[in-house]
Amino acid sequence: MDSRDERLVEIILKYREELQRKIRERKVEMESDNNEHYMLYNALGFTSAEGYQIDFQQNVGRFLYKYAGSLIEELAIKCFKLAYPEAREKVKLPNTIDQSPKTVEIDCLIGNRAIELKWKDATTDGDHIKKEHKRVRIIREAGYVPIRIMFFEPNREQAIRIQARLKDLYNDLGGEYYSGEEAWEYLKNDTGIDLKSILERNGK
Template identity: 90%
Template structure:
């Protein structure tokens, strides 16, 4: 394993340890929870034990989604910065279109490339398009090329349609949009680092 891989694996292991710690802490907290709502679970055909497992796994799921997104974002930024030492992360630009929000954030800025990183985006909120349209316009107006990299594609029809609209939006504004395998390929082609393979090799 080369030094670049080692640095990335350390990030993976750190996130794994932090997530497991968070889950253990929540499990202890839940021991003193008020579970009066189980009467509704029971009325709907679930035992108290099943109700507990549902609540516990819901907590685990929320933590897992948060950590999964943060992990792949940090890893991707680290990949870019290993190859582009001048790359900047979490760059804020002033909103030059209206008053809200006051700023927009670029996950990773490499020269004129303003990269937005997503592990996945399953939103079905129509306002999401408007907000993203504004964000991309602000970035473009500042002289940057907006690039969206989303590593996993949504499964539901409405979310898929929204992503198709976002892809069209990026294209219309002179940006670039990569999702699924094309996102992994973009990262690999730019950095020479096969992050997807590293994740696969270091899974349980």
């Protein structure tokens, strides 16, 4: 394992440890929870023991989604910074179109490439298109090329349609959009780091 891979694995292990600690803490907290709502679970055919497991796993799921998104974002930014030491992260640009929001954020800025990183985006909200349209315009008008990298594609039909519209939006405004396998390949070809393989090798 080369030094670059080692640094990425360190990040993976850090997130894994933090997530497990968070889950352990929540499990302890839940021991003193008021569980009167279990009567509704019981009425719907679930035992109290099943209700506890559902509540616990719901908490685990929320933590897992949050940590999964943060992990892939930090790993991808690290890949870019290893390949491009001058890369900057979390760069804010002023909103030059209207007053809300006051700024838009670029996850990783490399030269004129303004990269947005997503682990996945399952939104079905039509307003998402409007917000992203404004965001991409602001970035484009600031002289940057907006690039969206989303590592996992949604499964639901409406979310898939939203992503197709976002891809058209990026292309229409002179940007680039990569999702699924194309996203992994973009990162690998651009940085020389096969992050997908590193994650697969370091899974449980």
